[in-house]
Amino acid sequence: MALELCLRSTIALLLVAAGLIGGCDRQSGATQQAEGTNVAAAAPTSPAKLDKLDRSHKGETAPAISFVDSGGKKLTIADFRGKPVLLNLWATWCAPCVKEMPTLDALAVREGEKLQVLTVSQDFEAAKVAPFFAEKKFRKLQPYIDAETAFSTQLGVNLPTTILYDSAGREVWRILGDTDWAGGAAAKLIAEAR
Template sequence: MEPVLRSAIALLLGLGLFVGGCDRQEPAAGQAGNAAAPAPPLPPQAEAPVPAGQIDRSHKGEAAPDFAFADPLGKTTTLAAYRGTPVLMNLWATWCAPCVKEMPTLEALAAREGSGLKVLTISQDLDGPAKVVPYFNRAGFTRLEPWSDPELRFSVGLGANLPTTVLYDAEGKEVWRVTGALDWAGEEAARLLGEATG
Protein backbone atom coordinates (compact mmCIF):
# COMPACT_ATOMS: atom_id res chain seq x y z
CA MET A 1 0.00 0.00 0.00
CA GLU A 2 1.41 3.42 -0.92
CA PRO A 3 2.57 5.59 2.05
CA VAL A 4 0.15 8.43 1.20
CA LEU A 5 -2.84 6.08 1.05
CA ARG A 6 -1.75 4.33 4.26
CA SER A 7 -1.42 7.69 6.03
CA ALA A 8 -4.87 8.77 4.83
CA ILE A 9 -6.43 5.52 6.08
CA ALA A 10 -4.68 5.86 9.46
CA LEU A 11 -5.88 9.46 9.73
CA LEU A 12 -9.49 8.50 8.99
CA LEU A 13 -9.37 5.65 11.50
CA GLY A 14 -7.81 7.97 14.07
CA LEU A 15 -10.52 10.56 13.51
CA GLY A 16 -13.10 7.83 14.01
CA LEU A 17 -11.53 6.97 17.36
CA PHE A 18 -11.31 10.64 18.27
CA VAL A 19 -14.95 11.28 17.39
CA GLY A 20 -15.93 8.11 19.26
CA GLY A 21 -13.79 9.45 22.09
CA CYS A 22 -12.12 7.66 24.85
CA ASP A 23 -14.36 6.21 27.51
CA ARG A 24 -15.21 8.78 30.14
CA GLN A 25 -15.55 7.89 33.78
CA GLU A 26 -17.41 11.08 34.68
CA PRO A 27 -20.34 12.87 33.02
CA ALA A 28 -19.41 15.78 30.79
CA ALA A 29 -20.08 19.32 31.99
CA GLY A 30 -23.73 20.18 31.78
CA GLN A 31 -24.87 16.58 32.06
CA ALA A 32 -25.03 16.38 35.83
CA GLY A 33 -28.59 16.08 37.04
CA ASN A 34 -29.92 15.63 33.53
CA ALA A 35 -33.35 14.09 33.99
CA ALA A 36 -33.56 12.62 30.48
CA ALA A 37 -35.74 9.57 30.02
CA PRO A 38 -33.93 6.23 30.46
CA ALA A 39 -32.72 4.50 27.31
CA PRO A 40 -35.07 1.88 25.90
CA PRO A 41 -34.17 -1.74 26.71
CA LEU A 42 -31.95 -3.60 24.27
CA PRO A 43 -33.51 -6.22 22.02
CA PRO A 44 -33.34 -9.74 23.54
CA GLN A 45 -30.47 -10.94 21.26
CA ALA A 46 -28.29 -7.84 21.72
CA GLU A 47 -25.63 -7.78 24.41
CA ALA A 48 -25.43 -4.74 26.65
CA PRO A 49 -22.18 -2.78 26.20
CA VAL A 50 -19.53 -3.29 28.88
CA PRO A 51 -19.49 -0.27 31.23
CA ALA A 52 -16.19 1.63 31.61
CA GLY A 53 -13.88 0.02 34.15
CA GLN A 54 -15.75 -3.30 33.99
CA ILE A 55 -14.25 -6.68 33.19
CA ASP A 56 -15.21 -8.27 29.86
CA ARG A 57 -14.55 -12.03 29.66
CA SER A 58 -16.34 -12.60 26.35
CA HIS A 59 -13.01 -13.02 24.51
CA LYS A 60 -11.48 -15.44 27.02
CA GLY A 61 -9.25 -18.02 25.36
CA GLU A 62 -8.74 -16.04 22.12
CA ALA A 63 -5.15 -15.88 20.88
CA ALA A 64 -3.29 -12.58 21.16
CA PRO A 65 -3.29 -10.68 17.85
CA ASP A 66 -0.10 -10.70 15.81
CA PHE A 67 -0.10 -6.94 15.10
CA ALA A 68 3.32 -5.28 15.11
CA PHE A 69 4.11 -2.34 17.39
CA ALA A 70 7.30 -0.30 17.59
CA ASP A 71 9.79 1.20 20.02
CA PRO A 72 10.87 4.86 19.62
CA LEU A 73 13.55 3.88 17.08
CA GLY A 74 11.07 2.00 14.90
CA LYS A 75 12.13 -1.53 15.89
CA THR A 76 9.00 -3.68 15.79
CA THR A 77 7.86 -6.66 17.81
CA THR A 78 4.62 -8.55 18.47
CA LEU A 79 2.95 -9.98 21.55
CA ALA A 80 4.34 -13.40 20.60
CA ALA A 81 7.79 -12.18 21.71
CA TYR A 82 6.53 -12.28 25.31
CA ARG A 83 5.17 -15.83 25.22
CA GLY A 84 6.02 -17.61 28.47
CA THR A 85 5.16 -14.55 30.61
CA PRO A 86 1.71 -13.12 31.33
CA VAL A 87 1.21 -9.78 29.54
CA LEU A 88 -0.98 -6.84 30.50
CA MET A 89 -1.42 -4.78 27.32
CA ASN A 90 -2.78 -1.25 27.71
CA LEU A 91 -4.00 0.70 24.67
CA TRP A 92 -3.89 4.42 25.34
CA ALA A 93 -3.19 7.84 23.80
CA THR A 94 -1.73 11.11 25.05
CA TRP A 95 -4.99 12.95 24.17
CA CYS A 96 -7.16 10.59 26.26
CA ALA A 97 -7.65 11.97 29.80
CA PRO A 98 -8.61 8.64 31.47
CA CYS A 99 -5.60 7.01 29.78
CA VAL A 100 -3.19 9.61 31.11
CA LYS A 101 -4.77 9.39 34.57
CA GLU A 102 -4.18 5.63 34.85
CA MET A 103 -0.61 5.60 33.45
CA PRO A 104 1.11 6.21 36.84
CA THR A 105 -0.77 3.21 38.27
CA LEU A 106 0.52 1.08 35.37
CA GLU A 107 4.06 2.32 36.15
CA ALA A 108 3.57 1.30 39.81
CA LEU A 109 2.21 -2.09 38.73
CA ALA A 110 5.22 -2.72 36.46
CA ALA A 111 7.56 -1.89 39.34
CA ARG A 112 5.67 -4.15 41.76
CA GLU A 113 5.36 -7.17 39.43
CA GLY A 114 8.88 -7.11 37.99
CA SER A 115 9.53 -10.03 35.65
CA GLY A 116 6.36 -11.88 36.74
CA LEU A 117 4.14 -9.77 34.46
CA LYS A 118 5.04 -7.79 31.36
CA VAL A 119 3.18 -4.47 31.33
CA LEU A 120 2.99 -3.12 27.77
CA THR A 121 1.58 0.34 27.14
CA ILE A 122 0.96 0.73 23.40
CA SER A 123 0.12 4.26 22.29
CA GLN A 124 -2.54 4.78 19.65
CA ASP A 125 -1.32 8.31 18.88
CA LEU A 126 -1.08 8.95 15.13
CA ASP A 127 2.21 10.82 15.69
CA GLY A 128 3.70 7.79 17.48
CA PRO A 129 7.04 8.44 19.22
CA ALA A 130 6.89 12.19 18.49
CA LYS A 131 4.06 12.45 21.06
CA VAL A 132 4.78 9.45 23.29
CA VAL A 133 8.48 9.90 24.08
CA PRO A 134 8.13 13.51 25.36
CA TYR A 135 5.15 12.43 27.48
CA PHE A 136 7.16 9.56 29.02
CA ASN A 137 10.10 11.90 29.67
CA ARG A 138 7.88 14.46 31.43
CA ALA A 139 6.16 11.73 33.47
CA GLY A 140 9.48 10.19 34.54
CA PHE A 141 8.42 6.62 33.77
CA THR A 142 11.26 4.14 34.26
CA ARG A 143 9.42 0.80 34.14
CA LEU A 144 7.07 1.39 31.19
CA GLU A 145 8.35 1.57 27.65
CA PRO A 146 7.04 4.05 25.03
CA TRP A 147 5.66 1.57 22.48
CA SER A 148 3.62 2.95 19.58
CA ASP A 149 1.03 1.73 17.09
CA PRO A 150 0.44 4.85 14.94
CA GLU A 151 -1.44 2.80 12.34
CA LEU A 152 -4.01 1.92 15.04
CA ARG A 153 -3.86 -1.83 14.34
CA PHE A 154 -4.73 -2.71 17.93
CA SER A 155 -7.58 -0.30 18.63
CA VAL A 156 -9.19 -0.91 15.24
CA GLY A 157 -8.45 -4.66 15.16
CA LEU A 158 -9.85 -5.20 18.66
CA GLY A 159 -12.68 -2.67 18.24
CA ALA A 160 -11.38 -0.97 21.36
CA ASN A 161 -12.17 2.43 22.82
CA LEU A 162 -9.38 4.00 24.85
CA PRO A 163 -8.22 3.09 27.34
CA THR A 164 -8.58 -0.65 26.93
CA THR A 165 -6.39 -3.10 28.83
CA VAL A 166 -6.14 -6.80 28.00
CA LEU A 167 -4.61 -9.55 30.13
CA TYR A 168 -2.98 -12.45 28.26
CA ASP A 169 -1.78 -15.57 30.04
CA ALA A 170 1.71 -17.05 29.54
CA GLU A 171 0.45 -19.00 26.50
CA GLY A 172 -0.77 -15.81 24.80
CA LYS A 173 -4.49 -16.43 25.39
CA GLU A 174 -6.79 -13.65 26.51
CA VAL A 175 -8.03 -13.88 30.10
CA TRP A 176 -10.11 -10.67 30.22
CA ARG A 177 -10.18 -7.06 29.10
CA VAL A 178 -11.14 -3.81 30.80
CA THR A 179 -12.63 -0.89 28.89
CA GLY A 180 -12.00 2.33 30.75
CA ALA A 181 -9.50 3.32 33.40
CA LEU A 182 -8.69 1.24 36.48
CA ASP A 183 -6.34 1.73 39.42
CA TRP A 184 -3.74 -0.88 38.40
CA ALA A 185 -1.86 -0.47 41.68
CA GLY A 186 -4.96 -1.26 43.74
CA GLU A 187 -6.30 -4.41 45.39
CA GLU A 188 -8.97 -5.14 42.77
CA ALA A 189 -6.35 -5.13 40.02
CA ALA A 190 -4.06 -7.41 42.04
CA ARG A 191 -6.91 -9.91 42.47
CA LEU A 192 -7.78 -9.83 38.77
CA LEU A 193 -4.15 -10.17 37.67
CA GLY A 194 -3.85 -13.24 39.89
CA GLU A 195 -5.96 -15.06 37.30
CA ALA A 196 -2.91 -15.16 35.01
CA THR A 197 0.01 -14.68 37.35
CA GLY A 198 -1.19 -17.09 40.05
Protein backbone atom coordinates (compact mmCIF):
# COMPACT_ATOMS: atom_id res chain seq x y z
CA MET A 1 0.00 0.00 0.00
CA ALA A 2 2.80 2.44 0.92
CA LEU A 3 4.69 1.59 -2.28
CA GLU A 4 1.56 2.20 -4.38
CA LEU A 5 1.03 5.60 -2.70
CA CYS A 6 4.67 6.51 -3.29
CA LEU A 7 4.43 5.55 -6.96
CA ARG A 8 1.23 7.58 -7.42
CA SER A 9 2.87 10.62 -5.78
CA THR A 10 5.94 10.26 -7.99
CA ILE A 11 3.86 9.95 -11.15
CA ALA A 12 1.76 13.00 -10.18
CA LEU A 13 4.92 15.02 -9.52
CA LEU A 14 6.40 14.01 -12.89
CA LEU A 15 3.19 14.98 -14.69
CA VAL A 16 3.17 18.40 -12.99
CA ALA A 17 6.84 18.93 -13.89
CA ALA A 18 6.20 17.95 -17.51
CA GLY A 19 3.26 20.37 -17.68
CA LEU A 20 5.35 23.20 -16.28
CA ILE A 21 8.21 22.55 -18.68
CA GLY A 22 5.90 22.21 -21.66
CA GLY A 23 3.97 25.35 -20.74
CA CYS A 24 7.11 27.41 -20.29
CA ASP A 25 8.27 26.86 -23.84
CA ARG A 26 4.92 27.65 -25.40
CA GLN A 27 4.58 31.19 -26.74
CA SER A 28 0.98 32.39 -26.71
CA GLY A 29 -0.25 34.66 -29.45
CA ALA A 30 -2.26 37.79 -28.65
CA THR A 31 -5.33 36.27 -30.30
CA GLN A 32 -5.27 33.05 -28.30
CA GLN A 33 -7.92 32.89 -25.57
CA ALA A 34 -8.57 30.45 -22.77
CA GLU A 35 -11.91 28.72 -23.18
CA GLY A 36 -14.50 29.71 -20.60
CA THR A 37 -12.57 32.65 -19.13
CA ASN A 38 -12.77 36.39 -19.56
CA VAL A 39 -9.47 36.87 -21.35
CA ALA A 40 -8.63 40.11 -23.15
CA ALA A 41 -5.42 40.44 -25.14
CA ALA A 42 -3.60 43.72 -24.62
CA ALA A 43 -2.29 45.63 -27.62
CA PRO A 44 1.46 45.24 -27.96
CA THR A 45 3.43 48.46 -27.47
CA SER A 46 6.86 46.92 -28.04
CA PRO A 47 8.41 43.67 -29.28
CA ALA A 48 7.85 42.15 -25.82
CA LYS A 49 4.06 42.14 -25.66
CA LEU A 50 1.47 41.34 -23.03
CA ASP A 51 0.63 37.80 -24.09
CA LYS A 52 -2.61 37.07 -22.31
CA LEU A 53 -4.53 39.11 -19.75
CA ASP A 54 -6.97 37.10 -17.65
CA ARG A 55 -9.51 38.88 -15.41
CA SER A 56 -11.60 35.79 -14.62
CA HIS A 57 -10.24 35.59 -11.05
CA LYS A 58 -10.81 39.27 -10.22
CA GLY A 59 -11.74 39.80 -6.58
CA GLU A 60 -10.50 36.40 -5.37
CA THR A 61 -8.43 36.49 -2.18
CA ALA A 62 -4.76 35.62 -2.60
CA PRO A 63 -4.06 31.99 -1.70
CA ALA A 64 -2.42 31.30 1.66
CA ILE A 65 0.45 29.42 0.01
CA SER A 66 3.77 29.82 1.79
CA PHE A 67 7.15 30.52 0.23
CA VAL A 68 10.51 31.44 1.74
CA ASP A 69 12.80 34.43 1.46
CA SER A 70 16.58 34.23 1.11
CA GLY A 71 16.92 33.86 4.89
CA GLY A 72 14.53 30.89 5.01
CA LYS A 73 11.66 32.85 6.60
CA LYS A 74 8.21 31.53 5.61
CA LEU A 75 5.91 34.15 4.10
CA THR A 76 2.56 34.41 2.34
CA ILE A 77 1.14 37.16 0.15
CA ALA A 78 -0.87 38.31 3.18
CA ASP A 79 2.42 39.38 4.80
CA PHE A 80 2.62 42.16 2.18
CA ARG A 81 -0.91 43.57 2.60
CA GLY A 82 -1.23 47.32 2.64
CA LYS A 83 0.16 47.90 -0.83
CA PRO A 84 -0.35 46.20 -4.19
CA VAL A 85 1.63 43.02 -4.85
CA LEU A 86 2.81 41.81 -8.24
CA LEU A 87 3.49 38.07 -7.91
CA ASN A 88 5.67 36.59 -10.64
CA LEU A 89 5.98 32.79 -10.86
CA TRP A 90 9.16 31.81 -12.68
CA ALA A 91 12.05 29.32 -12.78
CA THR A 92 15.73 29.48 -13.74
CA TRP A 93 15.21 26.84 -16.46
CA CYS A 94 12.36 28.77 -18.11
CA ALA A 95 13.72 30.96 -20.96
CA PRO A 96 10.70 33.33 -21.16
CA CYS A 97 10.86 33.74 -17.37
CA VAL A 98 14.55 34.67 -17.43
CA LYS A 99 13.93 37.03 -20.37
CA GLU A 100 11.38 39.12 -18.44
CA MET A 101 13.30 39.34 -15.13
CA PRO A 102 15.26 42.53 -16.03
CA THR A 103 12.00 44.31 -16.88
CA LEU A 104 10.49 43.17 -13.56
CA ASP A 105 13.54 44.63 -11.81
CA ALA A 106 13.12 47.92 -13.73
CA LEU A 107 9.45 47.99 -12.69
CA ALA A 108 10.35 47.36 -9.04
CA VAL A 109 12.89 50.20 -9.14
CA ARG A 110 10.46 52.58 -10.85
CA GLU A 111 7.54 51.83 -8.50
CA GLY A 112 9.65 51.86 -5.33
CA GLU A 113 7.53 51.51 -2.18
CA LYS A 114 4.21 51.84 -4.06
CA LEU A 115 4.32 48.22 -5.31
CA GLN A 116 5.79 45.02 -3.90
CA VAL A 117 7.21 42.86 -6.72
CA LEU A 118 7.55 39.23 -5.59
CA THR A 119 9.47 36.92 -7.91
CA VAL A 120 8.71 33.46 -6.51
CA SER A 121 10.84 30.70 -8.03
CA GLN A 122 9.17 27.41 -8.91
CA ASP A 123 12.53 25.64 -9.21
CA PHE A 124 12.70 22.14 -7.70
CA GLU A 125 16.37 22.82 -6.96
CA ALA A 126 16.19 25.89 -4.73
CA ALA A 127 20.01 26.08 -4.60
CA LYS A 128 20.02 27.43 -8.19
CA VAL A 129 18.06 30.58 -7.34
CA ALA A 130 20.60 32.52 -5.22
CA PRO A 131 23.44 32.10 -7.77
CA PHE A 132 21.06 33.24 -10.53
CA PHE A 133 20.25 36.43 -8.60
CA ALA A 134 23.95 36.99 -7.79
CA GLU A 135 24.89 36.66 -11.46
CA LYS A 136 22.13 39.00 -12.70
CA LYS A 137 22.78 41.69 -10.05
CA PHE A 138 19.18 42.87 -9.84
CA ARG A 139 18.81 46.25 -8.18
CA LYS A 140 15.48 45.68 -6.39
CA LEU A 141 14.25 42.10 -6.89
CA GLN A 142 14.71 39.65 -4.04
CA PRO A 143 14.77 35.85 -4.41
CA TYR A 144 11.75 34.03 -3.01
CA ILE A 145 11.41 30.26 -3.35
CA ASP A 146 8.48 27.84 -3.59
CA ALA A 147 10.47 24.61 -4.00
CA GLU A 148 7.28 22.54 -3.77
CA THR A 149 5.81 24.46 -6.75
CA ALA A 150 2.64 24.94 -4.72
CA PHE A 151 1.70 28.16 -6.52
CA SER A 152 1.89 26.83 -10.06
CA THR A 153 0.33 23.49 -9.07
CA GLN A 154 -2.56 24.84 -6.98
CA LEU A 155 -3.31 27.73 -9.34
CA GLY A 156 -2.95 25.47 -12.39
CA VAL A 157 -0.75 27.89 -14.33
CA ASN A 158 2.26 27.60 -16.63
CA LEU A 159 5.41 29.66 -16.31
CA PRO A 160 5.81 32.53 -16.41
CA THR A 161 2.59 33.76 -14.83
CA THR A 162 2.25 37.12 -13.12
CA ILE A 163 -0.67 38.04 -10.85
CA LEU A 164 -1.53 41.51 -9.54
CA TYR A 165 -3.15 41.74 -6.10
CA ASP A 166 -4.57 44.96 -4.69
CA SER A 167 -3.58 46.34 -1.28
CA ALA A 168 -6.28 44.21 0.39
CA GLY A 169 -4.89 40.99 -1.14
CA ARG A 170 -7.57 40.54 -3.83
CA GLU A 171 -6.64 39.55 -7.37
CA VAL A 172 -6.96 42.22 -10.04
CA TRP A 173 -5.70 40.24 -13.06
CA ARG A 174 -3.11 37.72 -14.20
CA ILE A 175 -0.91 37.61 -17.27
CA LEU A 176 0.29 34.37 -18.82
CA GLY A 177 3.61 34.53 -20.64
CA ASP A 178 6.61 36.83 -20.61
CA THR A 179 5.94 40.55 -20.58
CA ASP A 180 7.76 43.86 -20.93
CA TRP A 181 7.13 45.14 -17.40
CA ALA A 182 9.06 48.35 -18.06
CA GLY A 183 6.67 49.41 -20.85
CA GLY A 184 3.72 51.78 -20.85
CA ALA A 185 1.05 49.10 -21.31
CA ALA A 186 2.21 47.33 -18.16
CA ALA A 187 2.26 50.61 -16.21
CA LYS A 188 -1.41 51.21 -17.07
CA LEU A 189 -2.33 47.70 -15.90
CA ILE A 190 -0.37 48.07 -12.64
CA ALA A 191 -2.25 51.33 -11.94
CA GLU A 192 -5.48 49.33 -11.70
CA ALA A 193 -4.46 48.11 -8.24
CA ARG A 194 -4.16 51.56 -6.70
